[in-house]
Amino acid sequence: MRSSAFAAGVVLLSLLGSDGASNFLRAQAAPASPFTPGRSPSQPIDEAYTRKIREYTTEPFFLSPLVDYLPASKTVPTPSVVLGDIAGAPNKLPYSKEVYEYMRLLDKASPRVQVVSIGTTEEGREMIAVAIASEALMAGLEQNRAMLAKLADPRTIGMNDAEATRIAGLAAPVYYITGTIHSPEAGAPTALMELAYRLAVDESPYVKNIRDHLITLITPIVEVDGRDRVVDLFKWHMAHPGETWPGLLYWGHYVAHDNNRDAMGMTLKLTQNVLNTYVDWKAQVIHDLHESVPYLYDNTIGDGPYNAWLDPLVTNEWQMIGWNNVQEMTRLGMPGVFAFGNFDTWSPGYLMFMAATHNGISRLYETFGNGGSAETLERTLSPSETSRTWYRQNPPLPKVMWSLRNNNNYEQTGLLVSLSYIASNRRLFLQNFYEKSKRSILKAKTEGPAAYVLSADTRRPGTQAELLRVLQKQHVEVSRASAPFSVSLPARGGRTGGREGGRTDSLANRGADSSARTTTRSFPAGSYIVRIDQPYSRIADALLDYQYWAPNDPQRTPYDDTGWTFPEGFGVEAVRVVDAKVLDVPMQRVTGEVRAPGGVTGSGPVVAINHNGDNALATLRYRLKTADMQAAEEPFEAAGRKFNRGSFLIRNVPAAELDQATRELGLAGYALSQAPSVKTHPLRAARVAVMHTWTSTQTEGWWRQALDVMQIPYDYISVQDVAATPDLNARWDVILFGPTGGSPQSIVAGLPMWRNPMPWKNSPETPNIGTWAQTDDIRPGLGFAGLANLQQFVSRGGVLVVAPGSAAFAVQFGLANGVGINSAGQSRVVGSLLRSRLVDDASPIAYGVIDSLAVLSEDGESFSVSNRLGGGGFGRFGGPAGRPTGRGTASDGDVVQGRPALEPRFEAPTPATVEPWQVAPLGDDAMRNPLNVIPPDQRPRVVLRFSAQRDLLVSGLLGGGSEIADRPIVVDAPRDKGHVVLFSINPIYRGTTIGSYFLVLNAILNFDNLNAGRKLDVR
């Protein structure tokens, strides 16, 4: 029963103070604040400000005694100094500049406030954190940090529990609040400006208790680039009454709401800056503010399944804090405050989750916003939002006027209740913080594993280093063995996390021989060891381990991806070692970033670099723009080494220059006295365009991000640019049309052309919209002119790469002959890693890509291929082979009644077996008038398919699978002189699928030789 989740979190209404009862408290729940919310009668209030609070709040019950007044101060300015009105005033959304200006005024005016810079965004805007506490705490920040550091890393006090208890009784916890990561959820900055003021100024016992015992840390704006753009848009909307206005197309420079899915890959600056701040301050909480659900949904408690790598101590803390929050706000008379809901806490990709995976407490509010507008609007809710349920006994109202001020009241009240709860129970939560940190260290020898080992003899040192750098960004310690060593591993079922090209047949051995329980594996010196006996072991384990989401899990709607196993997605091996002896291996902590070794060995006019799928190879091609680079079309041996198909042969680069470039990029070059005798073709630095629509720019952002990281230059163009460029080939060789939303028709049609133009343009009215993507009117789509231009681009030799969403567009509009799209049917996949198999390893698209790579499938989509136009799926008649309904068993033949058995001459030949990834061979009938038969050199060439059903699931959720297994997922569809390369999986996604990037990079580097190694059908 779902309600069992409630039990652990029942708030104990106790009148006990926080002192002198700690044993009792630790055994039970923790009490709400012993102080009554409300103003101090001895402190004057700011009458004018308070009047406006009441004026802008639409109903009295949308206020609480915590925020229905503003204390006055003679020295500290209120937010109105910067805003010109109070926080949450109608029609006022401040830019980051104004928010920062105010926070810095506070810093100047109050010894209780300090503003620090915590880094910049992709577009160079500043991120800040504001610390607020009593004068005494602020003066002792460093001593406090030093105490918290000991709790954060119990190794530093020799895991001394008594010492930890002593510190927990002295130190002040740090509660880190992060605002408006999702830019159209725009209310938090003003709420946080006012909250900072209250915390600095209010002398009520309730607030003073917080200030005296806890350090509040606030990043008022997480997504600063998006913040300034959403304010631009809102101002544009206000300046153009009666006109339609665009939604916020670009939030951050790369992605929109996916900026809150980056806490695994850590690719975005905002993620890195927030985690660095959390770790640096040794904070206990990250509390992230969102706005989409009425009126306050504390979704930290959420629903199952819970993330399986977390300490139950933290999941119980969610319950305690969350239910206290609901209880206290209900007590204050605010309707619509609830927890539980439908958010599962499985994925650790959310920003707030960085606290949970780093021994703290993750928290998240959804309050009610007006979608990026600061207007006061009438809001009508759906019955599902206003119904009374067991976890929402006091639901939101069906129809109310809703203001930004209401939202700010809820945000501030909830935060004050939470701050008060942690301040009043600080000893308990600091003790928990210590225990969670300690248990993360002990984990190596209790639940395990002891370590993950990444062998020095990897085939892919560059990608291995990239994986280890992700762990380093997560503040995970990485060590390196100084001598060879061996560990014992389970003989079977010891899934190692990631493959480097081994075949999957070994899975057939599962469950075979249980007599041989262990096996020994040796690793060379220099192998990397990720020890689990370290404070941040949980994030390492969560990223390197496998995920299993049961198809019959009661949670039917996973909130995000269900599988993410990093070694699999990167295509490198990380061996999960339970054998604790691995911890005694001689090793050294790695200082500085992990980098793969590189450089050129030997001398000679030709330098060979093995194509191992390390993405730095593509970077090298563009760095040495004028170099002569060739791809070997067959494997070869040289310099006593084996080189894969696709390996680079480089000429005419000064030795020192090539040595330096390969050293910096972690690529191993071997100089040869003469070129190997192998067929080659040129690898050119293709001119790349990334094409986007004006309706869906989220998921393609990860592609741009990846290209920028790899330093591969590209032009960022819109469908409108393509419509206006008849000769696309003159400008580009490859057009990448990444994953996109919307129907194929909407890509061509764009938005409705009625009403007014909607500019997305850098202008005096909207100065924060980037010049890197702009248009006078976002409404027109690709149009038929653009479609014709694209068709011609491919026909003349261009390469168009398409992905989920854009692949459907290419198929629907006839750009990809013989390719169809299959949904998963009855099978279920939700953001899972599935096993792939190489079908045609001679295709340049497959160069360096390992067999049995794990690929990210959002929903199980796949392709089917045919050698006839419109020619359905596989099998003789376009469907799977099998006998029709009739007499006998499944393998018998039918018998027609009333006539003799057929003579052999009437029997049709037995059709050839056609696998789901193959095209059915053509019969004589088809060739009699082959109008719809695609000529052999124009037929789709399948590069990659899903594996057999038995091996299909790598990580996450897979229900069924028969409609997915064995189907094509990467197809090269020639069209006249060019190619359309189709992906049904997303090869470039959230920085977590590094192993499949090269499928796209190969299409770029081999754009004019994609037919290499192709075997044509005879008819």
Ligand SMILES: [Zn+2]
């Ligand atoms: Zn949000």
